[in-house]
Amino acid sequence: MMGGLRAVAASLPLALKVPLLVAALTVLVAIAISQVVLSRLAEEQSESLHNLASVFMDGLSTAVTPDLLRQDVWETFDSLDRARQQYGGIDLLFVVVTLPNGSVLAASAPERFKTGSALPAPLASIMTSGRDLIIDEEQHRAWLVRAVEQEQFHVGTILAEIDISKLLAVRREVLITLIIVNAGLTLLLGTAGYVMVRRMIRPLSLIQAKLATASSGRLEPIGDAMVRRAAPEYAELYRRFNAMIRGQAEREALAAELANQEKLAMLGRLASGMAHEVNNPLGGLMNAVDTLEVHGDDADVRRRTIDLLRRGLAGIQHVVRAALVTYKSAHRARLLTHADLEDLPFLIQHETGAKQLELTWRNELPAEVRIDASSIRQIALNVLLNACAASPARGRIGFAAAVGDGELRLSVSDSGPGLPEMALAAARAGAAGEAAPIGQGLGLWTASRLAVRLGGSLNLRAGPDGGASVIFTAPLPGEWEAIRAVA
Amino acid sequence: LLQGAMALLAAPLSNARASTALTFGLTPVFLESDIALLDTFQAYLSKALDRPVSLVKRRTYQEITALLLSGELDAAWICGFPYVQHPDKLALVAVPLYRNRPLYQSYMIVLADRAVSSWQELRGDIHAFSDPDSNSGYLVTTALLAENRLTPSTFFGRTFFTYGHRNVVRAVAAGLAESGSVDGYIWDVMSEREPALVSRTRVLRRSELLGFPPIACLRSNHASTEIADLTKALTATPRDEQGRRLLAMLQLDGFAVEPDSLFDDIAAKFMLIQRQA
Secondary structure (H helix, E strand, O other): OHHHHHHHHHOOOHHHHHHHHHHHHHHHHHHHHHHHHHHHHHHHHHHHHHHHHHHHHHHHHHHHHHHHOOOOOHHHHHHHHHHOOOOOOOOOEEEEEOOOOOOEEOOOOOOOOOOOOOOOHHHHHOOOOOEEEEEEEEOEEEEEEEEEOOOOOEEEEEEEHHHHHOHHHHHHHHHHHHHHHHHHHHHHHHHHHHHHHHHHHHHHHHHHHHHHHHOOOOOOOOOOHHHOOOOOOHHHHHHHHHHHHHHHHHHHHHHHHHHHHHHHHHHHOOOOOOOOHHHHHHHHHHHHHHHHHHHHOOOOHHHHHHHHHHHHOOOOOOOOHHHHHHHHHHHHHOOEEEEHHHHHHHOOOOHHHHOOEEEEEEOOOOOOOEEEEEHHHHHHHHHHHHHHHHHHOEEEEEEEEEOOOOOEEEEEOOOOOOOOHHHHHHHHHHHOOOOOOOOOOHHHHHHHHHHHOOOEEEEEEEEEOOOEEEEEEEEEEOOHHHHHOOO | HHHHHHHHHHHHHHHHHHOOEEEEEEOOOOOOOOOHHHHHHHHHHHHHHHHOOEEEEOOOOOHHHHHHHHHOOOOEOHHHHHHHHHOOOOEEEEEEEEOOOEOOEEEEEEEEEOOOHHHHHOOEEEEEOOOOHHHHEEEEEHHHHHHOOHHHHHHOOOEEOOOOOOHHHHHHEEEEEEOEEEEHHHHHHHHHHHHHHOOOOOOOEEEEEEEOOOOEHHHHHOOOOOHHHHHHHHHHHOOOHHHHHHHHOOOOOOOOOOOOOHHHHHHHHHHOOOOOO
16 A cells, blocks of 8 residues: 555655645644644633633622522512523523522523422532532533532522533534635646746756757757756756757767768779779670680681670679669668569678678569668668688678568678677667767678667677677568658 | 691691602503613603603612602502502502503413313412512412412422513413413503513413502691692693693503592402411
């Protein structure tokens, strides 16, 4: 129970918690004050009733003493009857005068208390209780008792019953007034507390709102005017928040710059590789042209030479087309096709050729896969280039691409020295959206970033026969999501 | 000559008295504490007698009767009962006329809703009497009981005196007394003036008609001119505007000179209880 309450209390926002606390305290104070007021009022009323009763009984006993001494029924009754009309201060219900033997001499209500009869037992016990004022709040009644004495002789007793409903009604009215006033105060203080707390925590709400926009990539600093207006504690908070945003923006800019540089570096590498790939067959092609010029008449030579020319030009065409696809399709989203990965070997041909690497290529993708072609090509190319760089001369590089269990899986293995810590750090930083570690190639960092962006992941592990393997997996969206992703 | 001398002697005395106030005693035969009535009564008598009048009120019949008998009062409105107790000392000045007769009744009253039909059923009651010297408020009931060989103490459970007919009505109406003996004239007048109070009571028994409470003086003074003037003033009330106002307040029709025999029935009742005692 308490635990549940604590959990509820903990989950309440500050803007509600403080006013509720204020209201609860107000209620406690109100209850305490009400208790004090009511008990003081009750004391006051009791004292006032006691005083009134004393005055009333003084007057009445003076009036009836001679009648009591004579045991004069009529005069006693007349005194009581007049007293009942004269004392407006108390709501007299009846007065009974009894003789020392307890029998009624006269009563203001003679039909209830017949002259000569004995008092009813409850009243008789009140009369002999020895107390001069008995209050029964439940019955709304009070009884006054006065023994009448003359020259030290007990000559009779006066008993008066009083209706104290009015006194109790006053008390009830006071209670109701207290409840209304206190409820009003509680509401007022609670509302004031709510408004004040809302005002006080408004700066926090502002920061909260700013942070909420951060997920959409737009983290904006708090305006100078706001910082100047804010209370000192919050001004400091704002300044720190703004400093944090500036730092973040700087890191973002740096990362973008690094990524750009990496892109340029890769472009340069690709360009030089491409030039090499184009240049290699050029010597042969030039020879072929010379051959055609000299032996062009020989049909057999012409056919073989043209064939050589065609293959050389086709090789150049592949390389150029692959470069074109890579740098063109980055601007336009398009679904991945089986063919999209098929020209990657041409792009790394320079690396594999230079180191005489053995590339095992297994592309088991279907004709079309519902995932962004450009990102996948970039991930694959980055990882492949990384593998080439890591592999020693005549090493082996394996590539596999497949779709299964609703996900796309690419794996690249190499026979390099394994995974250095820096490579792992670069991948982790990319996955966490942090800036790339300084002094490290951006291939794995970029691939990791792209993998996360696609909702997938990049796992780096030691290869089965030494070296390392990098496995990329990404879930494939359903029909509609795919359409939306492409659109 | 002697008579002349007496008259001469009496004349200055009479003149001297004329300048002093006439003292007139009142018992609670009629409605007590009616200040306007007393004022009117005094004003009328002063004017009619052309001399100041001092009204003397006492709580009991006995006190007024004692003052009258001792010569402290010139005249007093007493009850038929004290009058018949002192036949040799008191003489009639005038008797009020109620419903044009110098007669009234004694009523025995009970609570309006009490289911009794005869006075015999009141045995054991707390009974309220008006005054031990009142005819209607004591003697009539006591004589009735005496006729039946009973006394108030043997017949009633308890009795008390209220010293006022109005108080008897109040005592019965409030339930302090279960029955009461009261002046019929007073009860009748009250039933018009205080219907709320009187309607809580009802008349169980009406006595025979008896002589109305008279205005009396010392027999020794009966022949004086001041008593003659007083008789004249009282009997003249219906012919005077202020007198008529007084009569209207008292709900009487006038005052008349009546013979002593008017009170014979009361005297008989007195003798009856005296014999019983």
